[in-house]
Structure formats: structure tokens, C-alpha cells
Amino acid sequence: QVQLVESGGGLVQAGGSLRLSCAASGRTFSSYGMGWFRQAPGKEREFVAALSRSGRSTYYADSVKGRFTISRDNANNAVYLQMNSLKAEDTAVYYCAATQKRTYDSGNDYNYWGQGTQVTVSS
Numbered sequence: 001q002v003q004l005v006e007s008g009g010g011l012v013q014a015g016g017s018l019r020l021s022c023a024a025s026g027r028t029f030s031s032y033g034m035g036w037f038r039q040a041p042g043k044e045r046e047f048v049a050a051l052s053r054s055g056r057s058t059y060y061a062d063s064v065k066g067r068f069t070i071s072r073d074n075a076n077n078a079v080y081l082q083m084n085s086l087k088a089e090d091t092a093v094y095y096c097a098a099t100q101k102r103t104y105d106s107g108n109d110y111n112y113w114g115q116g117t118q119v120t121v122s123s
Helices: none
Strands: 002-009 012-015 017-025 033-039 045-049 057-059 066-073 078-083 093-099 118-123
Touching: 002 093, 017 033, 017 093, 017 118, 033 066, 033 078, 045 066, 045 078, 057 066
Parallel strands: 012 118
Antiparallel strands: 002 017, 017 078, 033 045, 033 093, 045 057, 066 078, 093 118
């Protein structure tokens, strides 16, 4: 079992940066692929970014490619999402999730979810 706790959200101006963190419990963190999803008010949850168990493979939604970077620290059971050049349309609740599958862009493939952290980008 994995428990996930996100932090680092907040209010930022357009063009600014934020770094989200996700702390994971459990001794088997390195056996999970990790992803970030987001959900804006009135919209469906969408995939943002993911990386493989080792961290060597990364995946991004087209809307964030070149602006966001996902990384992980298996020694410290953590995954991060560095968000640069933020836009108003990035405003959403961001969720960290863990999967034992090798496909990463569908929320249905993830077993564990955090409670979410709010990111608000003012234009």
C-alpha cells in the first residue's frame, strides 16, 4: 500500500513557477510508476506528466511539454513536478498518483492517489 501527500501548491502570477512535491509512504515506492494529474472546475481530470519506476522514462501532456518537468527521488520516496511559465489555464487541483502498470496516461491505471493540492495562476 502507498499513501501519497502533495504539497507546494499556491497562487502564482502568469509566467511564474511552482514546484509540487509528493511524499510517499511505504518501502516499495521504487516499484511504482508515478504520475501527476489535474482537474479544473467543471472539467474532467486530465493527465499531466508521469515517469517510470526508475525515472529514466518520462511522459508529458502536450499542453505542458517544455514547461513542466517531472522527477523522482527513490531514496526519499518523493516525486516532484516543476512547473515553469505557468498560464491561467494551468489552474487546477493537482493530484499525485502511483501505478504498478506500465502505461501512464490514464487515471484508470493508477492504484493510489493523493488528496490534491490547489494551483491557481492569475493572469
